[in-house]
Amino acid sequence: MSNRVTSLPTEPPPFFRRGLSPFARLTIFGLASVVLMFIDGQFKTLETVRRAVATALYPAQQAALWPAQAVQAIGEFFDSRAALRSENERLKAELLIASQVAQAARAAQAELAQLRALTDVARSTAGAQRSRVLFPSRDPFSQKVFIDRAGHDFEAGVAVIDERGLLGQVTRVHPLLAEVTLVTEKEFAVPVKVERTGMRAILFGRGPGKAPELRFVPTSADLRAGDVLLTSGIDGVYPANVHVATVETPRRDPESVFVTVEATPVAGLTSASHVLVLPRQTPLPPMPAAETDPPRKQDARRRQ
Amino acid sequence: MALFQFPAAPAFDIARPEDILLPPRAWFVAFTLGLAFILNLMPLTGLWLALRPDFFAIVLLYWCIHHPRWIGVGVAWLCGLLTDVAEANLFGQHALAYTLLGFSAEYFHRRVLRFPLWHQALHVLTILLATQLVVLVLRLMSGASLPSLIFLLSSVSSALIWPVASMLLQWPQRVRSLTD
Numbered sequence: 001m002s003n004r005v006t007s008l009p010t011e012p013p014p015f016f017r018r019g020l021s022p023f024a025r026l027t028i029f030g031l032a033s034v035v036l037m038f039i040d041g042q043f044k045t046l047e048t049v050r051r052a053v054a055t056a057l058y059p060a061q062q063a064a065l066w067p068a069q070a071v072q073a074i075g076e077f078f079d080s081r082a083a084l085r086s087e088n089e090r091l092k093a094e095l096l097i098a099s100q101v102a103q104a105a106r107a108a109q110a111e112l113a114q115l116r117a118l119t120d121v122a123r124s125t126a127g128a129q130r131s132r133v134l135f136p137s138r139d140p141f142s143q144k145v146f147i148d149r150a151g152h153d154f155e156a157g158v159a160v161i162d163e164r165g166l167l168g169q170v171t172r173v174h175p176l177l178a179e180v181t182l183v184t185e186k187e188f189a190v191p192v193k194v195e196r197t198g199m200r201a202i203l204f205g206r207g208p209g210k211a212p213e214l215r216f217v218p219t220s221a222d223l224r225a226g227d228v229l230l231t232s233g234i235d236g237v238y239p240a241n242v243h244v245a246t247v248e249t250p251r252r253d254p255e256s257v258f259v260t261v262e263a264t265p266v267a268g269l270t271s272a273s274h275v276l277v278l279p280r281q282t283p284l285p286p287m288p289a290a291e292t293d294p295p296r297k298q299d300a301r302r303r304q
Numbered sequence: 305m306a307l308f309q310f311p312a313a314p315a316f317d318i319a320r321p322e323d324i325l326l327p328p329r330a331w332f333v334a335f336t337l338g339l340a341f342i343l344n345l346m347p348l349t350g351l352w353l354a355l356r357p358d359f360f361a362i363v364l365l366y367w368c369i370h371h372p373r374w375i376g377v378g379v380a381w382l383c384g385l386l387t388d389v390a391e392a393n394l395f396g397q398h399a400l401a402y403t404l405l406g407f408s409a410e411y412f413h414r415r416v417l418r419f420p421l422w423h424q425a426l427h428v429l430t431i432l433l434a435t436q437l438v439v440l441v442l443r444l445m446s447g448a449s450l451p452s453l454i455f456l457l458s459s460v461s462s463a464l465i466w467p468v469a470s471m472l473l474q475w476p477q478r479v480r481s482l483t484d
Binding site for chain 1: 338384395404446447455
């Protein structure tokens with residue numbers, strides 16, 4: 001009997017080396033992830049990488065959309081004739097109203113053009129681009145949709161509306177698609193005014209499943225349920241007078257100096273299929289240097 | 305010899321660790337991962353999204369458990385990065401979560417494979433829940449508000465498809481010429 005092999009080797013011979021141990025790899029890749037998160041969160045320098053990967057993923061995303069589109073196409077095919085007819089009648093009635101409104105608008109626009117020519121304001125909302133919503137974000141923590149950017153040209157920061165009101169803001173653009181952050185995203189701020197009274201306030205999103213709220217509204221403010229909130233247009237991002245939300249019943253808490261005002265967004269945040277991307281508004285004039293002015297609140301754009 | 309008998313496995317059980325299988329082809333591994341990724345990109349929202357199994361994680365977990373020397377922590381990390389870009393969230397959060405997934409798969413693979421499929425699914429459920437909790441903690445740390453916790457249902461549905469996924473993924477590696 002050989003006495004050489006008395007104990008089993010505790011380590012595999014080098015012949016069977018398997019590289020780094022799982023623990024070492026866990027540490028290395030875990031640290032790499034943490035560093036990436038830190039860089040992405042603090043410096044925003046990974047946008048080029050993100051853009052390149054997102055562009056490469058575009059075909060895969062289109063492929064994933066295909067089943068949904070097929071189901072939709074089949075559904076449309078089997079739409080009943082009656083449904084189409086009733087819709088047609090409804091649309092005709094709406095067209096009648098719309099044409100009336102359009103006529104009034106045409107007169108108003110002519111008047112506006114004259115006024116503009118008089119004041120020489122080079123501001124217009126022409127140049128808005130129509131895009132379609134490709135898919136919502138699958139992240140349960142955030143409120144985003146992706147819209148088509150192929151053939152369009154817009155930058156991050158521009159406002160996005162649908163036929164009912166403000167949807168949100170383009171926060172990231174890739175060559176073929178763009179990311180729109182919805183008004184319900186947490187800490188997403190929109191400067192608004194109340195249509196009825198003209199009072200200005202800022203609407204803050206509060207995350208998925210919660211209605212955005214108006215912050216820092218004094219208890220004395222004249223606000224009622226059903227009040228319409230429009231963009232105030234003082235921020236240079238959103239054009240003025242876009243419908244944003246409708247106020248719910250304000251809640252006055254005796255312990256607080258502010259009223260709790262929730263507002264329901266009017267745009268089809270989850271249902272919009274076509275959206276309008278508005279051009280960037282003209283930049284604000286520089287702040288006056290004089291100290292005599294009352295301190296003005298700086299434009300409350302998106303805080304990230 | 306037979307000191308310990310394994311409990312009778314369901315009829316649709318997959319191969320035991322001692323059974324001989326053909327090695328998987330690299331293109332098949334890549335193809336299944338790609339297909340699972342595309343399945344994950346389906347445009348779902350709300351409850352449907354919460355009920356959708358994380359196909360990518362399941363396929364990744366299958367390869368990590370069955371072939372830890374090929375597909376391990378590194379591939380899992382890359383898959384996590386892809387998911388981060390596709391879902392437009394913080395770079396690295398899924399990378400970290402999937403790294404942990406790859407590690408736990410590698411660490412437990414001998415143990416997991418000893419069990420019948422439904423018991424394996426329980427192990428898988430634990431790993432997937434841990435992965436989702438990592439993402440949850442990271443998002444809460446980066447300032448997101450707590451979403452409704454039904455999104456954790458995704459782990460349950462993923463674990464439920466584990467037996468089927470295992471059988472499908474093992475199909476091409478089975479030796480079919482053995483007839484007796």
